[in-house]
Amino acid sequence: MLSKETIRIIKSTVPVLEIHGVNITKRFYQLLFLNHPELLHIFNHANQKQERQQTALANAVYAAAMHIDHLPAILPAVKQIAHKHRSIGIQAEHYPIVGKYLLVAIQDVLGEAATEEIIAAWAEAYKVIADVFIGMEAGMYEQSARQAGGWEGYRDFVVKRKVKESDVISSFYLVPRDGGPLAGFEPGQYVSVKLEIPGEEYTQIRQYSLSDAPGKPYYRISVKREEGHPDRPAGKVSVYLHRQVKEGDILRLSAPGGAFTLNREDPRPVVLISGGVGITPMMSMLNTLADTDPQRPVIFIHTAVNGNMHAMREEVKSLLPKLPHLSVYFCYTRPTDSDKTARVHHHEGYLNLPWMKTVIPTTDAQFYFCGPVSLMKTVYRALKTWGIPAADMHYEFFGPAVSLDDV
Numbered sequence: 001m002l003s004k005e006t007i008r009i010i011k012s013t014v015p016v017l018e019i020h021g022v023n024i025t026k027r028f029y030q031l032l033f034l035n036h037p038e039l040l041h042i043f044n045h046a047n048q049k050q051e052r053q054q055t056a057l058a059n060a061v062y063a064a065a066m067h068i069d070h071l072p073a074i075l076p077a078v079k080q081i082a083h084k085h086r087s088i089g090i091q092a093e094h095y096p097i098v099g100k101y102l103l104v105a106i107q108d109v110l111g112e113a114a115t116e117e118i119i120a121a122w123a124e125a126y127k128v129i130a131d132v133f134i135g136m137e138a139g140m141y142e143q144s145a146r147q148a149g150g151w152e153g154y155r156d157f158v159v160k161r162k163v164k165e166s167d168v169i170s171s172f173y174l175v176p177r178d179g180g181p182l183a184g185f186e187p188g189q190y191v192s193v194k195l196e197i198p199g200e201e202y203t204q205i206r207q208y209s210l211s212d213a214p215g216k217p218y219y220r221i222s223v224k225r226e227e228g229h230p231d232r233p234a235g236k237v238s239v240y241l242h243r244q245v246k247e248g249d250i251l252r253l254s255a256p257g258g259a260f261t262l263n264r265e266d267p268r269p270v271v272l273i274s275g276g277v278g279i280t281p282m283m284s285m286l287n288t289l290a291d292t293d294p295q296r297p298v299i300f301i302h303t304a305v306n307g308n309m310h311a312m313r314e315e316v317k318s319l320l321p322k323l324p325h326l327s328v329y330f331c332y333t334r335p336t337d338s339d340k341t342a343r344v345h346h347h348e349g350y351l352n353l354p355w356m357k358t359v360i361p362t363t364d365a366q367f368y369f370c371g372p373v374s375l376m377k378t379v380y381r382a383l384k385t386w387g388i389p390a391a392d393m394h395y396e397f398f399g400p401a402v403s404l405d406d407v
């Protein structure tokens, strides 16, 4: 139990740390990797460069600190992060290391303002927060190892089939090399893939949503090839998977996890909205509904740049006979001339609320959305304006979460 005084110090210093938030976490990562270079094998360096990870970690620590006297309030956020940690393989013994360098970073950035009293209070608070994560992750490790077909750590999978889904997205059908059973999962969950890329100094770990329903003799992931842009380098892992990995090759996977899952108990209509490669968890949800709950009303909205970039169009259409209450809408932001003549899309341009209202017949539904941050912001704002309660909105970021409210 933290003393009242410690809680007071923590709460009064959070706003100060927030001002310096990203500087503190940047300094923290410098120190962490300098002293523990082995951790460079588990962090995603692309996220570091884009500073999304720094912001995500800073926000999570400060949010936890603000709720230090009633941590249950932030358990949903902890759960989402703990899933990611478990999927990657973060261990209890990593926490004191992170705590140590977080405190040093706070001291470095705040200088004299970081009194001994403040540092002692943060050391105590960090331990309390870390214990919540460690406890939750321990439960998740146990569950993923114990469930039928489950396993600990990473397991070898053979690429059974590699299928081109669009100009930029390819699917990989993966079966366990040991021939053993496959763990079930909830539609919407992801796996981590751990890769040694020739010429790269560090191991690379990435998360990919499972894009088919559970209960199949394989896991399917569908990966977008991330080309380089002036403000963003090409995705090392996705380019490697697309260009080098072929059928028969081995990929190492951790057991499925993730908190963005279809609520199968709720009988209301399901609205699935995705952009680009954000279609992957939606395909798992849609295929699952087709397999297990075909009478459910489903509205499936997918946006892509154009028909060439549009993955899994035929797969979605093939589900129409299985799901009699499924409505499908494709939106192209920049349709090609042949898209226009073929009339394969239902809406041209970006999503907006007036159009969404014409195709979504009810607000009393569960809404799931996933895609680029810009699409997520548009959909979130639109649904909020329409009066959809937060509890009915479920969404997943690719990469560290960012706030949808500060727009």
Ligand code: HEM
Binding pocket: 039, 042, 043, 044, 045, 047, 048, 053, 056, 057, 060, 061, 080, 081, 084, 085, 088, 090, 091, 094, 095, 096, 098, 129, 130, 133, 399, 400, 401
């Ligand atoms: C991801 C918070 C401890 C390693 C994350 C994310 C958050 C977070 C918010 C982003 C989740 C997302 O992707 O949506 C925290 C907090 C911690 C903590 C509050 C302590 C209380 C640790 C420790 C390690 C670690 C001890 C291991 C050294 C990672 C890694 C990722 C991650 C590797 C994946 C993101 C990437 O590779 O860019 N954490 N974390 N975290 N965390 Fe932690």
